[in-house]
Amino acid sequence: MQADTYFIAEIGKACNGDLDYCLKLLEECKKAGVNAVRFHHFFLEESVHPSVLGKSSQNERAWSLQLKLPFIDEVLFNERDYATILECCREQGLDFIATPWDIKSFELFREIGITDFKVHSMNAMNIPLISAILEKCNKLYLSTGGLSEEHVATLCQRLRLSEYNVVLLHAACAYPAPESILNMKALTILKKYNKAVGYSSNDLLGTSVLAASTLGAEVIEKHVHLFDHQQDLHKSSVNIESIGRMIRDIREIKAVMGMKIKYESRGEMVNQEILSKSIVLKNDVRQGKILEESDFALQLPVKEINSKQWFDVIGKAAARDLQKGSYLYSCDISKAGLEDSQKDTAILKDVNERLFIPGKIGVVARFKDIDEMIKGRNVDYVEIHYAASDLKKEDECKDYDLDLVVHLPEYADGKLLDLSSYDEAFRLFSVDVINRVMEKARNLKRHFKKCTGDVKFIVHPGTMTYPYLLNDSSRQYDLFEDSLRRMDTSGLEILVENMVTYPWFIDGDWSPKQGVSNTFLDAGDIYNFCKKHNLGMCLDLCHAKLYTNYTGESFLEYMKTVKPVVKHLHYSDCSGVDSEGLQVGEGDMIWDEICEVFSDFQYGWTPEIWNGHHDHGEKFYEAHRRLNIEFKKFRYARKKDMSDSNNFAGRLAIK
Template identity: 30%
Template structure:
């Protein structure tokens, strides 16, 4: 059982409307609200069941009536000083929350089963949550409020969720009333007393630094070493207590802190197994939410003594999330602790390890702390989920390039029984994987298969291959092609065709592959990769690299002008360009992005744009570049896209899949995205998407509502053309494209 003293989420006033009460009931996810009067006194309970019963009894329903009309006045409660074992007997699957009252019937706390979630400030810590990272400042401010604030600033910038201090009432804490000049003390305690007497903040400074933390977006915590300090911290509005390892065996203080009904984070250094067990039993009997931190209290702790394998054992004692408080040098042990299940990490934090005080010597500097935070967040991303294995987008790309497929070793006529000698295994992995060989042998061929042609899922499925036809879309549409499959562009009522070039295509002559087409307009997608592993980047800070990108793109434009003669309907040719601006390890900051935009504009002035309409492609936050993932910084944000297009009169290819992923990453709305940049959109790429990096999915395999997308297209860019940019949609004679058109037509065409 746990007792929650932060009760606002559980309560609703008697005069609140039914509508507002239902909204709060939906928000708190607890399935119950307790109804109180203006003095906080319990009057009843309100649940979904109470509302449904009330509805059935009403001739006319008015949701503006007060919740008091709907509530159940006979709800169970206990006085706050009732023995916890009695309360616990009444909490079950039917009664999950019980209000605790003072002697005036005022609700002061809510008792419930332990959910495994500990809430500190606005941060919910659980076994599946992101790690709660504490920068332990302690007394590393050396008694200076100015230094304390600077430490808070640096910790916030380094990515800490929380900063922690220490408070002691030296006069009441020490037998010698905190006299640092007492010569009766041992050397160790005399040294500690001398530091504490010099370096503790005043009470008014503690209050100020707690408020300062809140302005910086980090949660302030403090370790009270005595009852007097705990009382002061309560008055200052602290949201939880940290208990030092030295006080794990101080049961009087543990009980005193537990009575404050705030969550506890408890270090277990210097404690025996039995002492940890006894303290844990005590805290559980008090009904308090707590996190145990594994800890070795030596400064610095030898690596051989840390014993991270103790973490799972510690978790069994608390049946709650556990953490790690580290005093070793470096960041690697803390990162490893997260990998082993720690959901709270505490590391000492300083501006200068050479300052006076023992804690400085084992503290991380701001840059080191930031590195630790980044490593922890990377580990968290790598955890994934305990679900059936799914290929990532990058793996699918590499599987296509590196794996093998079943290929026809000789021509196979439709209806002919397939024999083993007709098939072989070759690279790349564009078709059926080799393990399907046994399913093909003995089966009649469902189509004519040329020698060297890949076999596909439609060759073993009962469902026949999807074929092309004319479609009923109102805006001009087409498909992407390469030279080798340009004939696909003539199989339907397409108004546009989009050529996707590779750098090898720049060496070819269009007239060897293309015939004149007067009914379609030409669009070209510039390559992203060029010879020598050169990824196009018109915003590179490396001048030589950027110059090479400009040269490559001008070569593309030269080819486009040659190709243009085969499409006389095109006066100018839109060329879709991923302009670059990517980074390898992290997103760029605002100043760095602004610099890259400036470099892009400078590159633009060096391009030969005769007969070319330069189209910026909207980008996802985490693009896949030939099987590897990067961070993208330019032309992701609709505000930035709008500013650049407006200032430099540029047009956009809105890649719906890319921009949907950006909306997911940054919590934008796709409707707002269209509204901001719609007037600059000349062309769209249509594909499904999911999460923050699953792009180019087949229609219906992701999250996108295409009825909404086509409505937005009609509202904001009704003259724009579009293609289905389904990843590997061209395979098996364009089967992926025809499948996409069928699904889109059924969803968006009335």
């Protein structure tokens, strides 16, 4: 899933040779969210027959219309102006795309360093020009207005366009183009011949670009100007304010379109916590009785086994005597006789073992439920998640023969903490809260006998804004660095956690809201920050997968990039771009890639399954069992591959 549509603003016509106007328009394009600007150039003697260049020429065309070249009086920039514009584009972070009408114009643009080109629809069969661009340049945007599918097929096949970096653009060549000829579904035809497609808009409608986005256009192009009262505008041009709205609308509709899957978002999970119901015993039930619908009621709040598991418990036997009015737990249901589709598969037997998970395994806990979470379980550590309420009281903790990891609280005084906030007072408030938790973590260490080094302390950088991204988030890394300098980190091993693309939070009432994380998302950025400051990383695999789902990047490469600094792992399954905390195997997480990258991991694995603390932590331990199966399958497959390779080598040696 691509993060953003690529927006091109054609501004050459609006500038009409005015360099000052052009530089101002470049600045406004950047503010509006444009990715690239486009300019065209032509040499009349190259593009127009000399017989029609004379002022006295009278050339009557079809329908008795006299030929008038619409560009004949247009003022173009010269080579020095283009060089100035290119430098300004680089400063603004805008790409420069050139549309040459002829080979001479193409060479002019190449000489100043332009690498990306567009060929407009009326030049789309200019084979010498297109061939020169394909041979010598980086990228071609080819507009197909006025071409039939047969023409498109011929171009793609004869010029082997699929072998080059080409985007086919749908267009309707009328200025402005009426809705009756737009035929936006033609984008699906272009996809038959080329992977990347887009839309070059010559209409003045607000809906065509939205339709293009929903049909898979990766690129949207529009003619743009600054002021509506400007003379000699392109007849399909819109002002910069309109292009800004269009970009926001397209990004919004792309977000709401989502993916071709049905899943429960994190926000819905939060609402389920508040409004969903649990299974409660309506009657006393004797051990061994087959559970029936008449034995149960559904009541708020959600706790232990909830209504979604209704069909999982009906028809099962009670594992012990159950009392009317009590919640139903998974341990109340007999496992005997349950169908196990994996019981005859040798590789998956003994699913309760933890032998195949490299490193350590642990469980999330609060002080009040440590004993409940670890009773009868085989774990190496507990990961204490502090909450806002813990800040106002002394920690009461028994002694445990375990290691310790501490996770900072996410809220204090009803606010989501942010160590990278542009609100200086709130950032310093967040620093003060975390400093107090760090002191608690140092004091907590003595209760955990296997915590012999510095206490691993997981820190969220923050970086969230609501409802929109910051215009400039670059300062957040410096602000987080400053926040760390203000903390007493003695006795602690600071682990920076990667953020989730679309975080959910509670602010003032019961209904969750969704914000956006600005930074500490990209693998390279996080790796560089940790290396620069000699910090470790807590890699949240779910956050990383959701981010790569959003950007279309490789999840495998993300993990490989950050692995050298990863000292702790959070894991769960996920779906889409914001649904996290799913049980292992119930989302689109790529577990064999995780096993490949972390097969030699020496540190901790903490499951973060939504509502995992319910039902005595059963969901956490089910996650460990399933993770163990994934590693067992991975090692079995790798061993088989090695055996096959050795057998093949042996056969070659015999020959």
